[in-house]
């Protein structure tokens with residue numbers, strides 16, 4: 001059995017996981033810092049880095065204890081080396097590198113976005129390829145075409161805000177507490193998605209890129225205008241209408257990408273994949289288009305290390321190991 | 336007792352190996368600040384050269400700070416990763432204490448100064464007494480001119496060292512002939528001092544707990560500072 005210990009510290013979760021053979025999650029430990037960052041209204045990089053430093057050893061220890069394994073049982077050490085907050089990445093990376101060196105086991109550097117994608121293979125190891133994967137989180141909005149485990153290309157990306165970032169910013173102007181995305185979804189459930197017609201940014205004909213900053217501005221202008229003329233705003237309607245605008249574009253472009261690439265599956269990944277409206281709409285649209293939609297459970301969609309271990313397993317199989325001078329790359333791109 | 340010392344608190348990356356009080360090996364790079372890429376490979380190269388494996392180490396020592404926040408974390412995270420599997424004892428050593436050792440037995444005050452951004456230096460004042468270094472003031476972040484003003488109340492010569500020496504050269508000169516400086520070979524942090532002070536600590540059984548050990552930042556994060564001043 002192949003046991004990979006993975007470490008993920010790219011943002012505000014200190015996470016360690018042990019996954020056997022790329023599918024069996026033996027431990028998936030996440031020390032969240034949400035409570036720490038809440039009073040600042042967002043993730044503070046220096047504070048995140050400090051917390052990772054304090055939590056890294058206890059989190060790894062808990063992963064081993066949960067898995068019932070000891071260090072010698074590990075076959076490789078995997079770590080996220082980008083993209084993310086550089087100071088935060090460096091803590092997990094420096095620890096993972098010296099751990100791999102001390103254990104004399106291979107080191108595997110994993111792209112964070114690839115981790116999100118492989119959350120899908122963790123849950124559905126036989127997910128058919130080629131697949132189109134929509135990765136949506138606070139940091140990313142990408143459509144990725146997966147030809148095989150080694151061949152992939154980016155079909156489209158956001159040109160400004162990430163989808164999750166737009167959720168968080170709109171949640172903030174609606175006065176919702178941090179982190180705003182899930183709060184906004186909750187509020188939207190009580191609203192009418194057709195109440196306000198916010199703009200959809202389709203961009204040029206055929207483009208699979210995204211843009212959410214115009215939509216965000218439209219919401220801010222709407223609230224500002226209402227305040228000026230002194231009308232009461234139905235916040236739930238605003239939330240629902242905003243969410244509908246985001247979801248409609250995400251779903252339509254994903255289906256378009258799946259059709260163009262003759263994809264045999266659609267995979268939804270990233271923190272925003274936990275959004276119920278997005279999951280529901282995409283599943284329905286996939287059904288209509290005859291392409292099955294796969295959504296890993298929310299715990300695997302938000303940042304975690306099990307997804308990193310799964311991605312690392314496929315790298316392990318082809319001996320894609322990293323040298324000890326592996327560096328953190330905050331703006332690492334997916335090739 | 337084999338003790339590995341690691342220092343990445345400034346632009347210097349250093350690793351050293353002590354066997355009790357014998358310095359076995361040391362690597363020191365004051366070239367570019369690229370600790371994330373360089374620290375572990377140089378550590379591995381040094382141990383390979385002397386035929387020592389991580390498993391052979393009896394303990395590890397690391398420069399705890401104050402210093403560059405990121406540099407301190409790279410050093411400590413590296414040491415935690417090395418020490419964790421076999422639960423090897425670790426000693427976190429105050430960076431300014433280790434620097435003061437570079438000025439061994441100088442006749443007067445020892446004043447390490449490390450660049451701390453915001454036009455301040457991390458500093459503390461020391462004096463040698465019967466072969467032991469005694470710290471006279473708390474660890475502080477101070478602007479160089481306030482530090483010089485506080486030094487005016489002493490009469491002894493003051494030996495400055497650290498990467499803040501050249502950065503604030505004129506400030507130290509303003510102390511007049513009492514200002515003395517360590518030679519360039521002894522002015523920057525040395526992993527050998529970290530390893531040696533670590534050996535002394537570990538020999539006395541005073542290891543730190545790697546489950547809790549964190550850098551000695553001396554300063555809160557800027558966000559916390561702002562939140563406090565509101």
Ligand SMILES: [Zn+2]
Nearest residue numbers: 112116137303
């Ligand atoms: Zn993520």
